[in-house]
Amino acid sequence: MKIRMHKALVATVGLLILAVSACTDTVVEPKSTITGANVFNDAGSYKAFIARVYAGLAVSGQQGAAGQPDIQGIDEGFSQYLRLLWEAETLPTDEAVIGWGDVGLPEMNTQLWASSNSFVVAMYYRIFFQVAMANEFLRETTDAKLADRGVTGALASQIQEYRAEARFLRAFSYWNAIDLFGGVPLVTEEDELGSTPPEQATRQQLYDFVVAELTEIQNQLPDPGPSAYGRATGPAASMLLAKLYMNAEVYTGSPNWSGALTAVDQVINSGSHSLASDYRLNFMADNHTSPELIFVVPQDGLRTQTWGGMTFLVHASCGGSMSNADYGIDGCWWGLRLKPQAYGLFGAGDGRDDYFYTDGQNVEVAAIGNWNDGIAAPKFTNKTSTGQSGSHATHVDTDFPIFRLGDAYLMYAEAVLRGGGGSRSQALAYVNDLRERAFGDASGNITDAELTLDFILDERGRELLWEGHRRTDLIRYGLFTGGSYIWAWKGGVQAGKATEDFRDLYPLPASELVANPNLTQNPGY
């Protein structure tokens, strides 16, 4: 067909090149937005960034108490690191039940979680958010970058200390991953940002990495003291190393009790910490004054607000006929109570249960959803040691003791009993130091014959109740799953029943197996 060009045939060819240069090239340096290219023009940014890596344990985002969440697709209050870690370490053990019906939460009480469990999923993403922040800090503070920006002198050496702290925080989160999930990807500052999914590392590889990191940075961290409160110090690194060695048999198949003993001995003999004269001071709104705390997650009612963390722990421990004002808070959340087995550990004369609230509470937990079933244990409070309320009635001032000297004493004793060396009489002395503080005099002291591994486990249950150690302890003793130790609601029934041993590890999130095809699910899930 012949087409003649005349008015019936109209052709237009448009070539549109918009006047904005962004049209041909997506890369335009922003002028008004803070990016990695200009943020470090301000020397204060290094401190602001390392503080952010610490804040990953304390808050849930950049707007307190909620509003600019760090991780997406998850309720922000639920997603807070400390809250998730505490729940994962405490709820499935003999220590506590939580009475709420939020999807996924009831299964945390009974070890019956599935791989899509919201709280398991959120813990996984929280760990990797922390790792990512630490890695980014390390990438932004390499010698080359600092030289480029002309950073020298006091600031440069200060940044070296910050780098050690970032590596400590990364090691801490990888320890959580090793303990909770087993083998996960090992991502470091060497890995480029992008979206290529990382390979899965074995539990052994992660363990080796964390041990090597801690050994290397131990002496580069700040010394304990007021300017290092809430930060990672040398003793904190030793304590974390001791935790890895104590559980080396679980993590790697081969024990390292002598390593544990050496590391915990370094903590005790650093001379920087001592037992608080009053046990309760460690859990109150002014617990930053306790000489016992080695590494804490700091909270503040006015300046460090979150719906997770200690806000959760103090409020959820309160309910029923308890008066919220007695704990310095504006209301109770009616959530956490003791399982009967934890309550049963405490004997007459032991002052460590003085705060238990029994009025109207039943020892047995017939119904998890019923607040009155189970003794209340408001261990953490927003009241100070002098009876003052914290600075804010919703968000509390109480810091969370991740590591404290009382724990180190019991670790020392356990390592001795397990053949790690050290002195048995010293072990007994440490245990009795804690007993004397608890009983107020020597009436609760034990004899050498009474110093057994079973005693240590029970003593840990008393001394460290609700401090987030129990799951790890029970796994080390081989009692968390299986049928040798049965407690209320283990396996989903009130009387308790044996559970399968694959539940010593949490499952990798089902959604993550889709996002990262390199991952293999933990056995059993």
Add this chain to the structure above:
Amino acid sequence: MFPAASIAWRISEESFFGDNTPFSDLKLRASWGKTGNQSFDNYQQYSTYLVSNDQARALFGDEYVSTIRPSASDPGIKWEETRSWDVGIDYSLLDGRLSGAIDYYVKDTKDLIFTVPVAAGTNLSNFLTTNIGSMKNNGLELSLFGDLVTSDGLTWSASFNASRNTNELVSINPFAGSAQQILVGGVAGGVGTLIQVLEPGSPINSFFVYEHKRNADGSPVWADTNGDGTINEQDLYVDQDGDGVVNVADRRAFEDPAPKWILGHTSNMTYGAFDLNFTLRAYMGNYVYNNVASNLGTYSEVTRASPYNLHASVLETGFETPQYLSDYYVEDASFLRMDNITLGYSFEYRGRPARIFGTIQSAFTLTGYSGVDPTAGLNGLDNNLYPRSRTFTGGLNIRF
């Protein structure tokens, strides 16, 4: 560069096009173009730093420090590009009393930009805005406008339009997670529950659910069918891959929120001093996930510390725990809606022209969807407890 070209041929002006056809105008046109998509935030290729507010500071030794947080970013992000072809006919019949157009188009989009979950450890958050793959759309658009009745007493003009679109995700960029499925579509209840999927071969945002076993009466099964003492997904859902376990591999793409056909009709009538006009709209083949039902249609709701009202679907399902991932909640939300209807009467008042009228907005909706409104949600996720209002308006216009 975003070039475009078009060509049109007005056949009705050709000499071979005789006067004895019913067409008063006939035009054939074709166009091709390439466009970008700017519907995402600036500086996605850079990590930007957000400063914390005063309530999210960190204690650092003996001082409280405002912190900075870098955002997740994809340094390799590219423009999303769409190449589209369109061929169409514009026509006019009977001296313009009937006119309209027919169009067929194909749109190929590559480097599609989406905010998706990324594998943990790859970036600075668990979600990232990135190029995820390519997508294909093709469709048909028909329109017809007519002055149907033009007698002295009665006039009626009407327009009709119909469009059909088919959408398919063609590929997922291996850079974006290597996964051939990306979950999207967060729903209320549960923490981080995602109900939709992006996967090659399925329409974008397809629902990603388990096939719920059904009882003889069509209601979803709620029973311990495997006799292990508990009711869980093993009892309720179809094991698609037949491996003996119901797990994430048994979820599948099932329907999608986009309508297959969109139909519209507007009529304007006058009869003497009366005027009547109305607009009708219909969607066919669009599906909605009833999140109100899935979140609240469970007896476990009453055991919560502060329970909500139960959703009535629980009377049919009997669910004692929420079953967010059940296909029971994916409903056909096809509908016909009278968007508005106005009846007016014109008269003279003291020599001034005046009109009295009444209008109903959202007059009625005919649908099989069980939620309050088949268009309540975004992207087919209905979590809207507040129904669309029906508005009645009456008025009197007097011109001075």
